[in-house]
Amino acid sequence: MKPRDENKINEIYKATLNLVKASGLAGITMQMVAKEAGIATGTLYIYFKNKEALINALFDVCIRSSASTFFSNYDPAQPFKIGFHTIWLNIVHRRVTHFNESIFIEQCFHSPFIDEESKVRLRKIFEPLLHLIERGKKEHLIKDIDTTWLLSLMVGAINEIAKRTMYYHIKLTSEILEANFQLCWDGIKA
Amino acid sequence: MKPRDENKINEIYKATLNLVKASGLAGITMQMVAKEAGIATGTLYIYFKNKEALINALFDVCIRSSASTFFSNYDPAQPFKIGFHTIWLNIVHRRVTHFNESIFIEQCFHSPFIDEESKVRLRKIFEPLLHLIERGKKEHLIKDIDTTWLLSLMVGAINEIAKRTMYYHIKLTSEILEANFQLCWDGIKA
Amino acid sequence: MKPRDENKINEIYKATLNLVKASGLAGITMQMVAKEAGIATGTLYIYFKNKEALINALFDVCIRSSASTFFSNYDPAQPFKIGFHTIWLNIVHRRVTHFNESIFIEQCFHSPFIDEESKVRLRKIFEPLLHLIERGKKEHLIKDIDTTWLLSLMVGAINEIAKRTMYYHIKLTSEILEANFQLCWDGIKA
Amino acid sequence: MKPRDENKINEIYKATLNLVKASGLAGITMQMVAKEAGIATGTLYIYFKNKEALINALFDVCIRSSASTFFSNYDPAQPFKIGFHTIWLNIVHRRVTHFNESIFIEQCFHSPFIDEESKVRLRKIFEPLLHLIERGKKEHLIKDIDTTWLLSLMVGAINEIAKRTMYYHIKLTSEILEANFQLCWDGIKA
DNA sequence: TATGAATGAGATTTCATTCAT
């Protein structure tokens, strides 16, 4: 008996992300995914019931692993700005090193595959950041406006930074990173 | 192959945008577009050579009409901040009132339909803004860092503002708008 | 506009019946049906949502048209034996002239396509015959045993007569028919 | 390619018959058969070259074991009616206790799996009954019409009796059996 | 020009069969 290769699932995920980056959700077929993953088309269906299941499972994995990196090294006990800086850097780093994933999530958000529930789950992963921002407001370190707009500035800018970094093949030095963080910080600080 | 009935073409565009918002580029078929536009499938092909041509033409139209609104009421002769504020507001307004269009452009960017040339054209529409920002840097009004990052903050935040506004059905009052502008301005100002 | 060809549905039905007779429900594919009907595979799906829908619709049609012929020229006002003879002949005639149909119904009965409801509907078409037999029992013309067994003899024998007629290419003369009716009649008569 | 484990082969046969009864020849897959038989898919191919071989082998087994039961306790030396009654009962009994088998044979008869030769073999198993009926005709005990029609009445009715018994979950008492035999006998007797 | 039925290539999915363990 050949044991069910758990690693194969990762190959499939990787293949899907690559292909979606290259030509969007609209541009992938199960054959392409299989070929890119180095397996037969039928094998795909051993691991995923159908295309929708594959996309959904991958979406879930992306959310989960994103979430875990966003808050790595983040300690709520630290001063606000330290924590905020850590998370800011983590998200930028994730977006850039997993650019595929970012594109995939963005594409999924307007697709026939992802249900409302998954979208809600995506929003939930930012909750610790939300709490941190609330704290920052309480400590009068950042502006007292609705958190959603503070997040808009932060997350929106990060997404755009990642895109430009990737599209224009920019090397993100720590100077650039810090300059960008400064932009964000100056925007939100009280 | 592209006759007069300009009105019908607009119906087709509108239908496409609606459907792409609802289920993404991956989720639309020519039949769906025709039905949504209230015409027969065959009629679609009187106005557009094929699906790719429709998507590309619409992409072009979106870019063009976006561009025209982005800089309406903008007068390069005015003081920097006035001009910047005008454009900022214009873009936010466009993104929110033409949310469909934003989603469509975003989806197209990673799709098998849009060629490199069109992507370049999309970037070009921001050129007047680019020049303005360069001017702002010269006038020492805004930070002296690479323009791309200043744009990241502005454009990224605006995109996110629009999404949150639409997803959470927020009514954008002028207070909210000004607060958001302030965030952006504080971020980029020298 | 090309109007939806109602006749095409009949071609599809005919093709399906022919193929099922030749190689059973297990032996048909949608491609085969399309080819036999002289249309493209995709066209099949204009008229029927999927394979199951085609089989079910055809099953229904078979039941309905069978039922209508079984009782043609049957007048409940006539003497029992006349009526019984009419129906007997009608069923034999139908089974032989529409042998495809008989095979199809038989195959469908044990298939993944037909639901319980349709099976019940099939049984219902014999109801007028059931009533006639009840009457025969009341008139003491036929044996007073459960109607189901009287029907078994009649219907079972007819099915077998049709099969043998078709398999052995027998020409059913009126002598043969009457001899067979006599067998049945002698069996059930009081 | 057909080793000893006779017991496993029987499990496979049993599984196939059960599944065919439940959803017809059109509804079974090798995976389903394996699962139902409690073995792995690959194991199926140790015992049978392929699907066709399995179906054919089972068809053969069904024919053989049917044949052996049809004439058990039948002694050609006995009076005609005794012999006929014995065989009639045997067939009814077999059809009811091995209903799966009956369905399977019926389904196979119109399928891409069974060749003409096997069909002939199926017909051959009734030969002793055929001879008995010829004898009955010579002894002027039954009607002098073509044997095929006398068989039609007998076999057709039996098939139908079995179906109704199984579909309606009827308990076949000896009264019911004898009543049914009487129907058949009255039909064919001279 | 407008229609929508028809087409058939191609996408999704299934499944008989093979094969590595």
Next chain:
DNA sequence: CATGAATGAAATCTCATTCAT
């Protein structure tokens, strides 16, 4: 022998495009 994952050919089904009306 036994397993069940892997395969890929073939089945089901979809959809961009054409065409008869």
